[in-house]
Amino acid sequence: MATQLVMYEEEFSKINAVCDRLTKDANAKVVFLVDKNGQLISAAGQTQNIDTTSLASLTAGNVAAMGGLAKLIGENEFPNQFHEGARDSLYMTIVGSRVVLVVIFDNRTSLGLVRLRIKKASDELSKIFDALLKKTESPGMGSPFAEISDDDIDNLFSE
């Protein structure tokens, strides 16, 4: 079983900074970072009108389905996917085989520029997640929920 994803303040702000920068550098509308299991990690840009939770879940579903297809034809995965729409387009990249970087952009930028900037951001993110994984696995980082009581759990359901 893969280890649980745990996010700490330090890495979280680094990740958000990379996503913010990528939005500007690529002239993109929105940048998302999604866990392969469908959990949204970070969102930057014009996220106001987007249902980010649904987007995260569908991204993970899509990446999982394409991964399944890849294996059927003898590939490990398809690390990059591009979907072109009439106005907005979407580019997905798997980072460190653990998370998915999603960039939504329109005709104010170009696919070439987006790909170029994603490459750089992806390398940076990969390093951050490596560090995060080491931190999670290091001793002394027990579950923050070790202290919760049965009452705490029961209280959630006592409406």
Add this chain to the structure above:
Amino acid sequence: MSFINYSSREINCKIVYYGPGLCGKTTNLQYIYNKTNPETKGKLISLSTETDRTLFFDFLPLSLGEIRGFKTRFHLYTVPGQVFYDASRKLILKGVDGVVFVADSQMERMEANIESLDNLRTNLAEQGYDLNKVPFVVQYNKRDLPNAVSVDELHKALNHRNVPEFQAVAPTGVGVFDTLKMVAKLVLTELRKGQ
């Protein structure tokens, strides 16, 4: 596999509703969606065929409240129940924290129930999980139908592990929230143990 974010103080868990075709997995989610406050739920997404059969999955995000300052969020998924969608079912089990097995109580669906439970065990094992260890709840749905098998018989066939089990009539909501609360509780209890 839950996602704990210390920075935004959130915890996200994934629950999957599993079971044979037409047993009422989607109906469970639809009932939950219809009966929860708008502020605690997100959109219910259904990737289904033209005849309303689940093609890939249904998805419903729910917020349950706070535990020790952490917002708890549950992502509920269903799998497509039909046998030939097995490849998709496997994918949805990735990163699961808790499983609800929805059984169809009708006599003629007993075989399908058993087959689906075996399939769950196999698919979980492929993802590195053990059905004997994951937080797991069984729901006996369609209790209102005249051809429903006795709970005793269902228990013998489907609940060897003796996990919490609930009788349900999903369209009217009988047993739906009891099932959800129990699996959520088991997931949080598991989380307390840590990895």
